[in-house]
Amino acid sequence: MTNLVGKIVKKQGMAIGTGVHFGYDVGQGAASGRGLVVGSGVAVVVVRLSWKGNSMEQRNISRRAFLRNTSLAAAGAFAASVKAEECDSSKASKSADTSKILNYNEKMGYRRLGKTNLMVSEVSLGGHWKNREAGRYWGSFANDEVPPDVAKNRTEVISACIDVGINYLDITTPAECLAYGAALKGRRDKMYVGADDYTLCPRSDKRCNVKDQSFNVEECLRRLQTDYLDIWRPQAKMDGKNTDEHVAVMIETFQKLHKQGKVRHLGISSHCRPWFEHVIETFGEFEMIIFPCSAKTKEKGQAPTKENIEEVNPGHGADQTQGIFAKVRERDIGVVTIKPFFGGSLFVESIGKVKFPVMGVGSKNENDLARLTLQCIIANNAITATVPGLSTVYEVENAARASYTRHLAMTAADQEWLMEITDRQWAALPQEYRWLHDWEFV
Secondary structure, eight states: OOOOOOSOOEETTEEOOOBOOTTSOGGGOOEEETTEEEOSSOBOOOOOBOOOSGGGGOTTOHHHHHHHHHHHHHHHHHHHHOOGGGGOGGGHHHHSOGGGSTTOOTTSOEEEOGGGOOEEESBOEESOOOOTTSOSOOOOOGGGOOOHHHHHHHHHHHHHHHHHTOOEEEEOSHHHHHHHHHHTTTOGGGSEEEEOOTTTSTTSGGGOSHHHHHHHHHHHHHHHTOSOEEEEOOBOOTTSOOOHHHHHHHHHHHHHHHHTTSEEEEEEEOSOHHHHHHHHHHOOOOOEEEEEOOSOOOOOOSOOOTTTOOOSSOOTTBOSSOOHHHHHHHHTOEEEEEOTTGGGTTOTTTTTTOOSSOOSSOOHHHHHHHHHHHHHHHTSTTOOEEOOBOOSHHHHHHHHHHHHTGGGOOOHHHHHHHHHHHHHHHHTOOGGGGGGGGGSOO
């Protein structure tokens, strides 16, 4: 996960911004903290990727060539016509017709999700919640039957989301489809739903075909008890080894199902940053993307020379002259971020201890830590929404306050406390989450 930046970057000999940490409200003018000057513009530690691999040499693939050549011409023409400020999703709700915003709450911030044109809450709902073994998510239910206590809990959480102004739900497992299908029964139109099934997704070569990916979507629809997805957001391989042909299959599947009215918009999620940037550069069909982002920042106040600009495990021939946020602004792509709490590893007091059903309101320290982390992430105007997993109604209300109070900005004490804990837990990430270090600079 990543919060980034903390250094100045130059492009073509011109400084494009000051080092900015997501935890500062960059729209409030100059401020300072921990030796870092924060201005009114966001500078990202940008990373350009020079993709290397067999897939880029496969120029004779007819399906991919057709999709790429026809779509990118239109995407390029569009990008050239879009002004930078129009891609600032955080400004969108100021000029939007609020009567058309789903679940509109005047205290919640809403942002335009790129080319989808959906106005989504800047704090939204991730599909995960604590399971009975204190794990972070539910994978499946026996016989596809939702336990009554789970259905009750998810119904209450969805109701709370609607009340506080949350309007986007992002889900990735069969159990999540079933549980939220029950929770949304009779009110499917109250939530934008982005979905994929990690057991059927294109992380396996043998499933990278239109037939299997169509089945993936059909199973999501069946379990959700709905006839459409607002967004199909297939989950790519974690190591970035999906080929361009695999990506073309995802696009072809979407186009087929879109014509049938079963999916409305196309997104994609990945844990491999360099591969992701390659896909954004190569394919123009994706309207939104999903990747990890947290409150972690590398602060660096020195001049941007080759020796002092750091990059963590770039891979795929990446260099340091371009980055993912520059690309999404240029191409008008919505950004939803996941793993804000390092997969729960941020919370020392409760990780591995708190089980479903979660009782009470939890620890004040961890509630504050969660809220400040979310506030830190949504300070970046290139991000449309962050989607924490929320186990209780109180967690929903606490997460919403990250948006409600964002205009107040963090105090210096809050900033210092947040980064002290974040730095400590970042250094102590368990093995299964150390790949998040790849997302420290984007």
